[in-house]
Amino acid sequence: MTARDPTGFLGQEYRELVDAQANWTLHELAGPSTPWCTIDGRKVLMFCSNNYLGLSNHPRLRAAAEEAIRTHGVGSGSVRSIAGTMDLHLDLERRLAKFKGSEASLVYQSGFATNAGLIPQLVGDGDLVVSDELNHGSIIDGVRLSRAERAVYHHADPADLARVLDAAEEHRPEYRRILVITDGVFSMDGDIAPLDRIAAEAAKHGAMVYVDDAHGEGVLGEGGRGIVSHFGLGRDRVHVEMGTFSKAFGVVGGHISGSRALVDFAFNRSRTWLLSGSAPPPVAAACRAAIDVLENEPEHIRRLWSHTKRFQSTMRDLGFDLGASATPITPVMVGENAVARRLSARLLDLGVFALPIVYPMVAKGKARIRTIMNAALTDDDVGHAIAAFETAGRELGLL
Numbered sequence: 001m002t003a004r005d006p007t008g009f010l011g012q013e014y015r016e017l018v019d020a021q022a023n024w025t026l027h028e029l030a031g032p033s034t035p036w037c038t039i040d041g042r043k044v045l046m047f048c049s050n051n052y053l054g055l056s057n058h059p060r061l062r063a064a065a066e067e068a069i070r071t072h073g074v075g076s077g078s079v080r081s082i083a084g085t086m087d088l089h090l091d092l093e094r095r096l097a098k099f100k101g102s103e104a105s106l107v108y109q110s111g112f113a114t115n116a117g118l119i120p121q122l123v124g125d126g127d128l129v130v131s132d133e134l135n136h137g138s139i140i141d142g143v144r145l146s147r148a149e150r151a152v153y154h155h156a157d158p159a160d161l162a163r164v165l166d167a168a169e170e171h172r173p174e175y176r177r178i179l180v181i182t183d184g185v186f187s188m189d190g191d192i193a194p195l196d197r198i199a200a201e202a203a204k205h206g207a208m209v210y211v212d213d214a215h216g217e218g219v220l221g222e223g224g225r226g227i228v229s230h231f232g233l234g235r236d237r238v239h240v241e242m243g244t245f246s247k248a249f250g251v252v253g254g255h256i257s258g259s260r261a262l263v264d265f266a267f268n269r270s271r272t273w274l275l276s277g278s279a280p281p282p283v284a285a286a287c288r289a290a291i292d293v294l295e296n297e298p299e300h301i302r303r304l305w306s307h308t309k310r311f312q313s314t315m316r317d318l319g320f321d322l323g324a325s326a327t328p329i330t331p332v333m334v335g336e337n338a339v340a341r342r343l344s345a346r347l348l349d350l351g352v353f354a355l356p357i358v359y360p361m362v363a364k365g366k367a368r369i370r371t372i373m374n375a376a377l378t379d380d381d382v383g384h385a386i387a388a389f390e391t392a393g394r395e396l397g398l399l
């Protein structure tokens, strides 16, 4: 045996990432995620957080978290299934179900843990998952864990979904179950899945429908209730409505809403839920407070949309390509990785923090700056961002 360093690949593979300019460099946020914040020691306008409504620093959420630390401490002491189910968790779940208009809701530690834990329990050997080609990585990993067969349909294309389901029908009754799964709002493009037509196709084939509404909650639907509300769909059409508290809700944690049977099944079977510590008390309390804010302060969602409309129409008038965005996620398409990097760096010089999204996160030639609107911005802030894009866009020959 030679005395080879068994960890030698770590440095080697990291250097390969750096050479391919595919490595992450982390940016330090000193202080809260507010519109003007300090990143890497510079005061900049935050233009790419998921904090759509500015709730991560909302006084009601802060107060709820502080109060929960006083009354319940900083940790739950256990997984939910043993000794870690506090009144705060049950209260949050009741509150969420009421907000969503569902029979029941269940809170997980994160959105990723929800998809990775639940999907492999809904389908397994002998089943089929039919997935949008641009679904989030946590869905892809959940499907991989499931051992179900996987078919992919063209992005947001119900006609192609119909084609895939028709082909699957030929195999029946070999498939025990079929699950159709889609993001609600696509995180890289900001377009909305045609969930009404997707659910209609699924219903024709007796398939379950699972929507990941991480980017639709707090944004779409009545009072920010999300994509199921946006399309006015019944619970008989969308069986699993999944979401996260880490985006518009401003905190952290995943969740599902649906039937009581779904929730009872999910918490008895999801390994991520059963085998991982439950949400700390301040987190559960702040999530609950976020629902209160959504119900009582509709102005945040109004501002989010009015900023979004202004930003998108002005940017399009200037000549920027914003892809298919129909939500506060606005990609500014530039094509090549290097151009996206240069644009992001120039925007930072001009005081706007918006990161490039490049291959392999998106297809080759589809590099972009992904901006995400925030209700806490002022009109002047939005104007500042537009002016920075215009200046940088002209300098780089994009306009």
Ligand code: PMP
Residues within 6 Å of the ligand: 110, 111, 112, 113, 136, 138, 183, 187, 212, 214, 215, 244, 245, 246, 252, 253, 254
């Ligand atoms: N689904 C989608 C569509 C997401 O964008 C994300 C977050 N990037 C997740 C799931 C995971 O959510 P969480 O941050 O709560 O783990």
